[in-house]
Amino acid sequence: MKDTLLIKGGNPLRGKVRVSGAKNAGLVIMAASIMAEGETILDNLPRIRDVEVMIQILNEIGAETKWNDDQSLSIMVDPSQIKTSTCYELSKQLRASNLFLGAMLGGRGEAIVSMPGGCDIGSRPMDLHLKGMQALGAKTKIEHGYIYARVDKPSGARVYLDFPSVGATENIIMMAAKTPGLSTIENAAKEPEIVDLANYLNSMGARIRGAGTDVIKIEGAQKLTAGRYAIIPDRIEAGTYMISAAITGGEVLVENVIPTHLHPIIAKLQETGAIVEEQDAGILVKSGPYIQPVDIKTLPYPGFPTDMQSQMMALLSMGRGSSIIVENVFENRFQIVDELKRMGANIKVEGHTAVVEGVGRLCGARVKATDLRAGAALVLGALAAIGETEIENAIHIFRGYENLCEKLISLGADVR
Numbered sequence: 001m002k003d004t005l006l007i008k009g010g011n012p013l014r015g016k017v018r019v020s021g022a023k024n025a026g027l028v029i030m031a032a033s034i035m036a037e038g039e040t041i042l043d044n045l046p047r048i049r050d051v052e053v054m055i056q057i058l059n060e061i062g063a064e065t066k067w068n069d070d071q072s073l074s075i076m077v078d079p080s081q082i083k084t085s086t087c088y089e090l091s092k093q094l095r096a097s098n099l100f101l102g103a104m105l106g107g108r109g110e111a112i113v114s115m116p117g118g119c120d121i122g123s124r125p126m127d128l129h130l131k132g133m134q135a136l137g138a139k140t141k142i143e144h145g146y147i148y149a150r151v152d153k154p155s156g157a158r159v160y161l162d163f164p165s166v167g168a169t170e171n172i173i174m175m176a177a178k179t180p181g182l183s184t185i186e187n188a189a190k191e192p193e194i195v196d197l198a199n200y201l202n203s204m205g206a207r208i209r210g211a212g213t214d215v216i217k218i219e220g221a222q223k224l225t226a227g228r229y230a231i232i233p234d235r236i237e238a239g240t241y242m243i244s245a246a247i248t249g250g251e252v253l254v255e256n257v258i259p260t261h262l263h264p265i266i267a268k269l270q271e272t273g274a275i276v277e278e279q280d281a282g283i284l285v286k287s288g289p290y291i292q293p294v295d296i297k298t299l300p301y302p303g304f305p306t307d308m309q310s311q312m313m314a315l316l317s318m319g320r321g322s323s324i325i326v327e328n329v330f331e332n333r334f335q336i337v338d339e340l341k342r343m344g345a346n347i348k349v350e351g352h353t354a355v356v357e358g359v360g361r362l363c364g365a366r367v368k369a370t371d372l373r374a375g376a377a378l379v380l381g382a383l384a385a386i387g388e389t390e391i392e393n394a395i396h397i398f399r400g401y402e403n404l405c406e407k408l409i410s411l412g413a414d415v416r
């Protein structure tokens with residue numbers, strides 16, 4: 001029962017909540033840290049389960065890690081001591097373990113990384129990652145669930161990504177950062193977490209230009225030297241708390257955000273009738289008189305983020321009228337539907353499209369989290385539902401939300 005959340009719905013959430021560091025920036029920067037000689041110190045890294053697993057993988061491959069008193073994480077690396085393979089037991093728990101591919105190839109010229117387990121939101125292929133590695137000179141093969149890669153003559157190259165994959169862009173940036181010559185990534189992912197990775201690597205002596213646009217140029221550097229770096233705030237955690245105000249009829253100030261990262265979420269939330277104000281201290285969200293139906297298409301950044309799709313579905317279920325949600329990024333990201341229907345939602349799924357008929361109120365029920373963001377969406381539904389909701393497999397939610405219960409309780413939620 002330890003990873004079951006009990007939530008008694010109906011309390012309007014009020015107060016302020018501070019957003020933690022971005023999971024998807026922290027994880028890739030932790031992988032990149034093995035490319036630099038010396039001690040990397042990361043500030044604003046969230047203490048979430050995925051970060052803890054990443055720490056175990058870093059220790060296992062030969063880095064030394066330590067949480068400091070000021071809550072920063074130190075990662076001591078002697079690149080010559082870093083193993084070039086990640087173990088299955090640990091890497092199967094974390095999709096982001098595949099980010100060691102680019103870091104190891106760039107740093108050591110070889111890598112054995114386990115194929116990431118497909119998770120509930122899709123098959124999660126690696127074809128674009130491998131296309132990039134091969135373009136920069138790597139020979140790769142997949143055997144027994146592992147990717148074997150080694151590069152004897154690395155040289156900069158031009159890579160076109162058929163889809164602006166976040167992970168593939170990150171792996172190619174890391175490998176190219178220490179591959180002699182100029183590399184160019186075209187149709188690159190533009191997510192803020194890509195920009196954070198490039199800023200971190202450049203702070204260590206890499207030469208990366210254009211991160212955040214769809215053409216990124218990387219001039220290989222001989223050596224990278226570790227230093228101190230602060231992770232950007234988590235735009236998806238921020239968006240989740242913004243919806244918690246709108247869905248419970250409350251008023252919440254979400255602090256420690258970068259507003260530009262939230263514009264797609266702010267725009268959509270305002271269309272549902274919520275009042276959203278950018279203030280110096282953060283984003284103030286007040287619920288409107290009622291939740292209006294809106295249509296949503298998830299797209300790569302700066303489109304509406306797929307990681308906020310389930311949360312919006314929970315909100316729209318509480319509204320009135322028909323909303324159409326099209327999931328364009330992952331092929332199978334509607335697991336939340338069956339669980340929300342157990343709470344009284346009225347949702348029909350046809351392929352990549354879900355039609356949500358708002359039912360006004362959800363009712364508490366026993367539900368289970370299938371993945372991180374679906375879990376977060378169930379929390380939002382439970383906060384607004386009539387009665388008590390029991391969310392099983394809540395461990396998924398703790399993977400990506402630091403101090404979730406404490407933050408919700410501080411806003412007046414009844415959570416155990």
Ligand code: EPZ
Nearest residue numbers: 024096124125126127128129165166167307329330331372
């Ligand atoms: C990152 O996953 C994030 N994870 C995901 O967040 C996020 O949903 C996703 O980017 C999209 O924004 C981390 O950063 C650790 P992709 P990633 O490669 O890199 C297809 C969360 O909840 N694809 O951009 O795996 C793929 O199948 C997680 O925090 C290929 O076809 O996402 C998918 O349909 C969930 N071939 C689409 O691209 C490839 O080689 C987007 O995947 C790679 C990807």
